[in-house]
Amino acid sequence: MVTMREVAAHARVSQKTVSRVFNDDPQVRPETRDRVRQAMSELGYVANPIAGVFRSGKVPAIGIAVPDLADPFFAAIVGAVDDAARAADMSTLVTSLGDDGDREADVVRTLLRRAPSGLVMAPVAGDQSYLESAAAGIPVVFVDREPTHLPGDTIRHDDAVGARRAVEHLMVQGHRRIAFVGDSADLPTTRERLVGYRAALEDAGLGLEERLERLGVLDEHSAVAAIAALQELPEPPTAVFSSNARTSMLLVQHVARAGFGFVSFGDFPMAAALTPPVCAIDQSPRTLGELAAQRILERVGRPATDLERMTTVLPVKLLERGSCRMP
Amino acid sequence: MVTMREVAAHARVSQKTVSRVFNDDPQVRPETRDRVRQAMSELGYVANPIAGVFRSGKVPAIGIAVPDLADPFFAAIVGAVDDAARAADMSTLVTSLGDDGDREADVVRTLLRRAPSGLVMAPVAGDQSYLESAAAGIPVVFVDREPTHLPGDTIRHDDAVGARRAVEHLMVQGHRRIAFVGDSADLPTTRERLVGYRAALEDAGLGLEERLERLGVLDEHSAVAAIAALQELPEPPTAVFSSNARTSMLLVQHVARAGFGFVSFGDFPMAAALTPPVCAIDQSPRTLGELAAQRILERVGRPATDLERMTTVLPVKLLERGSCRMP
């Protein structure tokens, strides 16, 4: 790789003059400048980006950590962050965290070793306090899920209200026995949606039943088992509320086969094309990503109060589609 | 940020000794080592990753550029590359290229400014020759699509054979008039699939009709228009072969409504759950990503013949599902 020193030797000037020319310093005599430019192109000089980064100490990049890059919901967040980063002339560093929280701290620490200017993340672990030291000095924004044991900016959806609205919509359709099916109860989103589900039932005077709440649906197998268990109840439900899009994608066929009504928290690809079309609470993952990136960019370089606690809650709306109807 | 120099002063040793302790050099007297360790933890020393990177000149990261991070096909590739990178203790730098090739060179150059150790990309432009200089010195592997005007390693699927098999399968079901609907004819994948489509028809003695080939389907609107145009033909087709998953997701509802048989090149989320289930040529985007990352990792650090031309063609298989049947 050609260095400024080599260009300087070739143009018979000092390295500093090359630096000046390279940075368009007007204080260079035109002849000198031309000679240096000449040398640069002859030698094919390309600035070493790492050297500059080294000096400034900040890498112009936004890090983003999500449970799974291939999940359509998180992929949309990542896409939005990347678009915002590119527009701000920054790069995007990504990493998948996986579903089980054990590796989160290590994976995030590895990401932070690249010294990005900011971090956007959808946490999976039950404790993000490690960020206090690991992410010291850089802005962090959480998306979709609030952090635990750490104050921190968050952009998320209104989980409780969305869940409540979904369940109320099922009740409007005439459903009285409504099941809740979700992934991990450790996730703040799932917990909040469960809160909304219960609140809607209680407000309607319907009472809660533990047997109607099935958690831990993370794969095809557990999806089948959950629906089967609901069907085998003495009094099966007539509808299912699924707490997130991924779970919904696993459930949808089995729910339809069982003849249950269905509402999903979170729209997903092809949901409207299924038979019946899947009624869903519409989230906007791209907006999560856009706002998070925007907040990171605002904070970068600022004196910064580091990890603050400014939570933005995005409203959700119901996409009325056929799957919620009574048979 | 605490530096080695500070730790050295605190432990009353030279900076180099701190470096030795930090790198577990056995050539350090235990007492000295303990003293340095002590100083490190007292001062909370954390290595500056950028300095090391600066010295070595290589950033332990794999860059990956795809048309759209949110597209399930490319998201799967990115996820696989990221998993491989993480396993090799590398980071993953991503970028979306967008659909129109104009910005590709700029976007990729920006990505390369982070000096990743290798680059994986699914090109969108009609010319990748800019990489000859832009990516000089680092291994590049193309996925899904061959590069143009540049030799280069590629991992892709067998487009022509897959398309042929899809069309042949439709013919086995009794279809005789089969349309081709695809995105951009500029993409090598689309072109190859068109070749396979035509070959299958010609081999069956069915002859080609330009009116049955609709390209440029990139959004809902053009999808509707394409199907409408096919329906309005004097002799409409009885089946549609869609050249890629994204187009298929746009087409599927309209195709079903039109009563056409359907096969998609590329499976997509929920395809099997639709009515009728969508028959598809199964690709393995994760495998593309895994092999690409593996090849990058093999090449990193090697003397390297840089841009070689070793193309790996993955076989595809047909997922038989109901949508291909005759009404």
Added chain:
DNA sequence: TTGTAAGCGTTATCAC
């Protein structure tokens, strides 16, 4: 207008 020197934080070389 141009050049010299120092320094960013680390590792490598080579003495001691």
Added chain:
DNA sequence: GTGATAACGCTTACAA
């Protein structure tokens, strides 16, 4: 075993 010193490529401060 340990340490002084240079080096990585560039920018900033200061000199000439």
